[in-house]
Amino acid sequence: MHTSEFRPLDVERIRKDFPIFATEPPLAFLDNAASTQTARPVVDAMDAYYDTYRSNIHRGIYRISEQATEEYERARERVARLINAPRTRQVIFTRNTTESINLVAYSWGNQNIREGDEIVLTVMEHHSNLVPWQLLAQRTGATLRFLEITDEGLLDFTQFRDLLTEKTKLVAMGHVSNVLGTINPIQSVIEAAHAVGAKVVVDAAQSVPHFHVDVQQLDCDFLAFSGHKMCGPTGIGVLYGKLELLEEMPPFLGGGSMIRAVERDVSTYADLPAKFEAGTPSIAEAIGLGHAADYITHANLAAIHVHEQELLKYAHHRLKEIEGITIYGPSAPHQKAGVISFNIAGIHPHDIAGMLDMHGVAIRAGHHCAQPLMKRLDVIATARASFYLYNTVEDVDRLYEGLCRTQKLMTRRRR
Amino acid sequence: MNIYQEELLDHYENPSNYGTLPNPDISHEEDNPLCGDQIRMDLLVEDDKIKEVRFCGHGCTISLAAASMLTEEIEGKTLDEVKQLTKDDILEMVGIPLGPVRIKCALLALKVLKAGAYGINCWPGEEDE
Numbered sequence: 001m002h003t004s005e006f007r008p009l010d011v012e013r014i015r016k017d018f019p020i021f022a023t024e025p026p027l028a029f030l031d032n033a034a035s036t037q038t039a040r041p042v043v044d045a046m047d048a049y050y051d052t053y054r055s056n057i058h059r060g061i062y063r064i065s066e067q068a069t070e071e072y073e074r075a076r077e078r079v080a081r082l083i084n085a086p087r088t089r090q091v092i093f094t095r096n097t098t099e100s101i102n103l104v105a106y107s108w109g110n111q112n113i114r115e116g117d118e119i120v121l122t123v124m125e126h127h128s129n130l131v132p133w134q135l136l137a138q139r140t141g142a143t144l145r146f147l148e149i150t151d152e153g154l155l156d157f158t159q160f161r162d163l164l165t166e167k168t169k170l171v172a173m174g175h176v177s178n179v180l181g182t183i184n185p186i187q188s189v190i191e192a193a194h195a196v197g198a199k200v201v202v203d204a205a206q207s208v209p210h211f212h213v214d215v216q217q218l219d220c221d222f223l224a225f226s227g228h229k230m231c232g233p234t235g236i237g238v239l240y241g242k243l244e245l246l247e248e249m250p251p252f253l254g255g256g257s258m259i260r261a262v263e264r265d266v267s268t269y270a271d272l273p274a275k276f277e278a279g280t281p282s283i284a285e286a287i288g289l290g291h292a293a294d295y296i297t298h299a300n301l302a303a304i305h306v307h308e309q310e311l312l313k314y315a316h317h318r319l320k321e322i323e324g325i326t327i328y329g330p331s332a333p334h335q336k337a338g339v340i341s342f343n344i345a346g347i348h349p350h351d352i353a354g355m356l357d358m359h360g361v362a363i364r365a366g367h368h369c370a371q372p373l374m375k376r377l378d379v380i381a382t383a384r385a386s387f388y389l390y391n392t393v394e395d396v397d398r399l400y401e402g403l404c405r406t407q408k409l410m411t412r413r414r415r
Numbered sequence: 416m417n418i419y420q421e422e423l424l425d426h427y428e429n430p431s432n433y434g435t436l437p438n439p440d441i442s443h444e445e446d447n448p449l450c451g452d453q454i455r456m457d458l459l460v461e462d463d464k465i466k467e468v469r470f471c472g473h474g475c476t477i478s479l480a481a482a483s484m485l486t487e488e489i490e491g492k493t494l495d496e497v498k499q500l501t502k503d504d505i506l507e508m509v510g511i512p513l514g515p516v517r518i519k520c521a522l523l524a525l526k527v528l529k530a531g532a533y534g535i536n537c538w539p540g541e542e543d544e
Contacts, residue, residue, distance in 0.1 A: 348474060348475035349475075350450055350452075350520070351475045351476045354475070354517065367451060374451075410476075
């Protein structure tokens with residue numbers, strides 16, 4: 001971890017930055033893998049833009065437009081610092097992780113992937129890191145190869161080495177599974193992929209918000225994540241890429257801001273990062289994301305990780321007591337992020353989520369945009385609780401109590 | 416109001432007309448792609464009347480209870496009468512307020528019925544949209 005001195009989270013103080021928790025009893029919000037709450041300083045920074053210097057960025061020859069441009073670019077610096085990007089221009093603002101991955105699939109993919117090439121994915125990918133590659137394979141005649149998982153939800157690394165050949169041009173993998181919570185050994189994956197000359201796209205939507213991710217240490221080629229899963233607003237995401245790759249890639253979307261000179265039939269394109277940011281971007285959201293990056297850094301990412309590990313251990317310990325429960329994913333906490341997916345025999349996950357809602361506990365139920373993984377686990381859906389820096393042991397207790405009540409209500413008349 | 420009230424749970428735990436028919440005149444199955452719930456409905460039709468009906472599948476309390484209630488409602492009715500059933504009829508049967516996501520759970524059985532019997536392939540209530 002990056003930080004020099006470890007200090008535990010002051011959760012009580014943190015919770016004051018989230019007005020949604022001010023009710024009594026407070027909302028037990030356990031759907032953070034889908035989207036987190038937005039921190040007050042983030043909303044304040046966005047409000048300041050709207051209230052005091054609302055204007056378009058770039059080229060504005062007046063004070064508030066210059067200020068907006070400065071703040072937008074400062075947000076890029078804040079994000080670059082968060083992931084330790086060597087250069088600020090390697091941070092491209094997109095709408096979300098999905099758009100970031102699509103950008104790579106269209107721009108880099110169309111240019112570099114040919115018929116007969118292979119793209120290696122895992123069965124645990126979120127649809128956002130699967131469907132763009134299916135589309136690329138259909139456009140180019142490339143083949144998708146899938147890395148399987150063990151029954152514990154860990155990657156089968158022996159199979160991975162067998163899958164990697166000189167045909168492998170790309171490995172696209174989630175850093176942390178949004179369903180199982182599995183923390184994939186992404187550093188080893190990247191080393192092995194590079195050894196056969198393949199590039200690596202890391203879907204970091206579930207990792208960057210929760211522990212320190214250093215793109216230089218990982219040596220990943222591309223990395224994508226979203227603002228709304230890290231105390232930031234919706235509508236803003238990030239693509240990081242290696243400089244030489246981004247510079248060689250053709251534009252993704254065409255339009256304003258991404259050009260240098262436009263003639264009737266041809267154009268030349270702007271330098272990075274503008275080349276990939278066509279049109280007026282989400283200015284307030286980018287500013288908000290910059291502040292969210294600072295917020296979680298200031299809260300201390302190492303402490304956030306430890307806090308979530310403690311909640312996860314406690315949740316495992318309590319939920320295991322429930323009769324008929326199946327918990328998916330690794331049993332060793334160090335291989336797992338703050339995500340706990342489960343089913344209770346005889347109760348549909350939607351009923352679990354519906355009843356918990358009546359007790360002020362918000363969890364998710366469904367296929368979690370990971371249908372191939374649901375098939376591998378041989379389930380239709382799961383219930384999922386996921387933690388973040390503002391969650392407490394009391395939230396886990398209320399989850400446990402809500403589950404007990406649900407089970408009592410749903411099974412009392414069964415023989 | 417409790418969305419898991421007694422009647423609903425009764426239907427869920429002891430559904431009416433659960434199962435399949437050996438030689439149905441109409442048999443149709445659909446799923447709700449949002450949650451993976453799946454319902455199949457078999458009908459035996461005589462003189463334009465629904466003589467027997469069975470349903471099977473998997474789903475949450477609301478989708479299975481609504482299916483059970485619907486089969487009770489349509490048995491013995493003519494195909495014309497059944498065709499008139501609307502989204503509101505189902506919601507009245509279920510008898511509890513439902514949010515936009517769970518409404519689809521309640522309507523899945525009617526969707527299966529209408530698609531199977533009349534070839535109407537859209538969610539009840541969205542016919543005009």
